[in-house]
Amino acid sequence: MTLLLQFLSNTGYFLADYRHIVMILVGCTFIFLSIAKKYEPLLLLPIGFGIIVGNVPFFKGFGLGIYEPNSVLHYLYFGVTSGLYPSIVFLGLGAMTDFSSLLATPKLMILGAAAQMGIYFTLLSALALGFLPREAGAIAIIGGADGPTSIFLTAKLAPHLIGPVAIAAYSYMALIPIIQPPIMRLLTSKEERRIRMPETREVSRKEQLIFPVVGVILCCFLAPASIPLLGPFFFGNLMKVSGVVDRLAQTARSAIIDTATIFLGFTVGASTQADVFLTPKSVGIFFLGAIAFSIATASGVLFAKIMNLFLKQKINPLLGAAGVSAVPGSAREVHLTGLKADPTNYLLMHGMACNASGVIGSALCAGILWSFLL
Amino acid sequence: MTLLLQFLSNTGYFLADYRHIVMILVGCTFIFLSIAKKYEPLLLLPIGFGIIVGNVPFFKGFGLGIYEPNSVLHYLYFGVTSGLYPSIVFLGLGAMTDFSSLLATPKLMILGAAAQMGIYFTLLSALALGFLPREAGAIAIIGGADGPTSIFLTAKLAPHLIGPVAIAAYSYMALIPIIQPPIMRLLTSKEERRIRMPETREVSRKEQLIFPVVGVILCCFLAPASIPLLGPFFFGNLMKVSGVVDRLAQTARSAIIDTATIFLGFTVGASTQADVFLTPKSVGIFFLGAIAFSIATASGVLFAKIMNLFLKQKINPLLGAAGVSAVPGSAREVHLTGLKADPTNYLLMHGMACNASGVIGSALCAGILWSFLL
Amino acid sequence: MTLLLQFLSNTGYFLADYRHIVMILVGCTFIFLSIAKKYEPLLLLPIGFGIIVGNVPFFKGFGLGIYEPNSVLHYLYFGVTSGLYPSIVFLGLGAMTDFSSLLATPKLMILGAAAQMGIYFTLLSALALGFLPREAGAIAIIGGADGPTSIFLTAKLAPHLIGPVAIAAYSYMALIPIIQPPIMRLLTSKEERRIRMPETREVSRKEQLIFPVVGVILCCFLAPASIPLLGPFFFGNLMKVSGVVDRLAQTARSAIIDTATIFLGFTVGASTQADVFLTPKSVGIFFLGAIAFSIATASGVLFAKIMNLFLKQKINPLLGAAGVSAVPGSAREVHLTGLKADPTNYLLMHGMACNASGVIGSALCAGILWSFLL
């Protein structure tokens, strides 16, 4: 009889308090958004379900929780804390990314750097709000608008914040259609939004082959700490463009990245156990995340306007907003905002180029911040 | 010269004794059954070959055996002992399972619980035969008729019994066509076997979407220890029905589950090294396993008959036998037995519903037994 | 300001010396050969890119390098040092290999053994050049002309030589079309090169099913240390020929082997950090590797000629050269050399049979050397 009572006192029904309910509702909201609104479903759905699973109350010390050694969730979560999943996701991303528009219009690459200013502004804000330096670095990277990069850097600098940082990063990425357009319209005149971009030239196969090799050397020599992200990223891209290892590239952009995505999302979600997640810090992180995204968007746009002061062939400043990676959400918003100003202005391909550059930019920033703060 | 002699004295030819031969013949039998009889080939073939590989005699201390740290087999076997493979297999199973018949006829879910009585009866029998409580729990779960669940619980409660329990579970699952029909015929009248089930209604997409979320919450709150199995299971199912992450669901039900199945079967087979496998305990386990399966079948059938006492719309009691998961073998036996009584009675879909329920039921039981015994 | 200076003093630009440049050029050469010349691209391309990534100079102690615990590269490299990747690659190879020509002409299997003489000759040479016994064993296995086998044995005997041994093995495998033909022509008369092989008989499915079972037992009983390679190899083959687990075989020969190949190549490449790679030992290894390949080719050819002294139905001695695995490069060279002597002489299928036998032969030798030297 004591056995039954003891069992019942260890059920979730007995152990649950309001915080678990709150988190489970958050998880359900994520799932709802991913299915009904189709916001970044590849990540919001696994994270949402992970949040639910991670917030089933259980008796600690039993080997069940994600933070208990020997639990299955803990082993799967190792891919997050070690940085393996982000690296593997970057391998697959590389094998998916087409750099030809970027190679045709190299100056767009600078916009991918400009949009990283949100990172540094957030770094200052986080320090000012009283976060410790490493925590501030992890929060700042949200401004890079790149999920795996954020998770990677947070795992290295402030593992206790992986949950909130990842949730904030993916939430705001899902909210790109709501955050970016007003900022873009505020900072640009209708004239500017109408600037047309020239047709991109044909890029030779050789350029495409040389790019990943040159890219990895230049970027990783500058910030060696970005090797774990940019190494696999450019490797995946070389596999894609080489044409001689199609079966490997195909597996990298299907089975490999899918597997990493499933377990990354699920365990990051499950890491948001109510007692470690529902803290004042998380509130601060969400607040700073919103700032980071907004500043990133604004700085991309403003920098494009500054570049226009010096360029003969003007850039449409909306493209600056696509410099925050958030592939391909931000490129789409740029395109749609451009279409509203001039229904015949197609900014898609150029937006994608800025996206690709933004991915490299934020991975570089992750390397830089890691170097500064470790 | 000594070198050559020493080498020869370490060959399998020199080290082999009758037990290795016995085990290798067992492995060959498994392979024969899987290929010639097509009994559960996805598991019997890997297990059978694993038995052969695991029973090549070798010099201990060399780093070759599955129980020696640093051997390749040991690393691969980690997925078994840690519970990772069963969890991953459940992820894929979830992404394969169609719950719509179960959602259309919810009362069938109770048969999935009734068929778990074999587990508790076997628990008592195993204790009575002198097994220690944790061993008894591991043996009892054979009655759940679910391979990954059995392996998972045994890895947690009595890792030294993984081999015999897994072999027993899969052997009897392969023998479903021989074990179940006589029991079903014995316990039911021809009249009962002729009971027709109503056509299942159309299930809305929303019900299918809500089910995995509600299911994981209700089940895991009740038995948090079933999270490692039911969490991935319902997650996989949500990926399947959501329709927004088809590429992930597709990978989960192909590359991911196939990989886990290959290594699970192969290493479970290889873990049956003659010296740890050929013990009196294994004999006891096989004996109890047969009882477990028979009782499970009988209790499912009998419970359905009891339910019929109270229900207006009678259930065909054969369906109770499909409550032992053993997907989809038991549903087929139920269907075929039903057809013999009435050649126009189609019980397939309802049998599958009971199967799905039986999977959930035995995972719950694993969680319950783990809670009781750890 | 110190921060910026400190950052700059940790960039690759600051830390690089001539050795990094040399290695990066080597990496670029590998990539060039794999893309422009299509030499073994599935391995040379990942290795080449890995060499570049592994030779980005970085500040040690930061958790970035492949030899530092906790780095992502280190975790990925674990599959190499533990022997997991080679085992998994053999699983996939087994699921790809068609043994029917070998089963039709069993005497060709002996040529796969003869071509392993290069291994033992190299063992002696390496000892004579002053290498320690275990190092000599690792170097000798290059003569097996089988990448994963070489990596596996080196990981077990002399992990510090994984880089040079792997690079040497793959380099020479890529150079097969340059190394083998002169040796073949030197050792055979035009008459011999014209010997025709009889058409291979139809092989029954049962023979194909029994072969992997008999093969694993005979080989692994003889050299149990070859279990980690031959166990998965024959297992994969049984999955392929059984026809009852096609989905597993399909995954083994696509997603599974591709994933292992990507990470194997990439991390083996990255393990060639300039400071551990550019040593006099590496020069010795490359020198011995060339000898190993040449002797292996020659011994295969010569042994075939010896066999012809006793056989009524003569073997075309060129086939001896295909006994060095190097699938399928050496079979192609044999075929092409045969065609030059007689444009209607088709040696392809027989060459492939010798290849398959050579894979088994070198895995056996790895097991033998490991037994001798550990």
Next chain:
Amino acid sequence: MYGFEAISHYNGWTMAIAGALIVMSGLTILSFVISQLHRVAGLFEKRPEEPPPEDVPETPAKSFGFPLDDLQEAAAQCSLEAAALGEPFEIKALFEVLKNRGWPAPHLTIRTFRERGILVPAEDGLFSWKK
């Protein structure tokens, strides 16, 4: 220890009965909740989200006739959505992407693209966008 003695000593009876009760009640509750699911699902039905299904029969006509300018815009957006496929791609993969992203009539859209030459056949039965 053997027999009933062992069972009693190790709490066997309690475990068996409690375990059976728990799994039975758990699945009974789940079964009850499931049987009510169509009501919960029904609540959502009334939301404004429903109209789209009714639209479906309409959309074809619309998307079928849209003028060339709109078409190119649609194509541009479409190629953005499908950028992850690389080029050339299978028609089926494109269809999947569009369907998942909620495009109104993916089949017709794709057919129109092909008829207007926006989607051009590449080798091996694959297709790519007209540059």
Next chain:
Amino acid sequence: MYGFEAISHYNGWTMAIAGALIVMSGLTILSFVISQLHRVAGLFEKRPEEPPPEDVPETPAKSFGFPLDDLQEAAAQCSLEAAALGEPFEIKALFEVLKNRGWPAPHLTIRTFRERGILVPAEDGLFSWKK
């Protein structure tokens, strides 16, 4: 240590000769056993398992003509076997499942299902069971 001295000191000669002998004898034995395999395989040939192949030419006719009732039973079993495919599925995947499960004439069975409308086309060239 270098040269012959090193070889002798480290047992090089023994290792090389023993190693060569072992691998040579190993593969020679394997080669011999393989050459006898067709005899072993022949032993199995006499078993009653053989008839099926002869049946094959017969089955088509049978399965082709089976009356509608039988057909539906076959379809029901068939859909059970193929449940793991989900719906809709590719015809080829269904074929594979049936073949692996040992169905007598999978091709004809499937064709019959299609002709009788038991297997109905879904989008994208996929098929599903008629409900």
Next chain:
Amino acid sequence: MYGFEAISHYNGWTMAIAGALIVMSGLTILSFVISQLHRVAGLFEKRPEEPPPEDVPETPAKSFGFPLDDLQEAAAQCSLEAAALGEPFEIKALFEVLKNRGWPAPHLTIRTFRERGILVPAEDGLFSWKK
């Protein structure tokens, strides 16, 4: 510690400015190098590797007409290259292999093989080599 005090104390200003400078200069350099890539690529263009593309229009005719003897040699080599596919295989997979291995006109080669009966249809739309 909060506000500007915290920023100064933890080197915030330096980190932000240095970080911004580094990423900006890094991508600017990369952007510059990329803009010069077509020149570097141009250097390689002059190599003898180029001719093949011009050959392409020619090869078909040649490979189309080759006499049966040559054809069988080609088939033999071809089946060697494609050995990893096993049998039967998909035509598309064969095409991929040949293309990757640098065969001159894989499409035509395969078509010729089929016309001459060297490549024979197997079940399920797969093909195998004529034995």
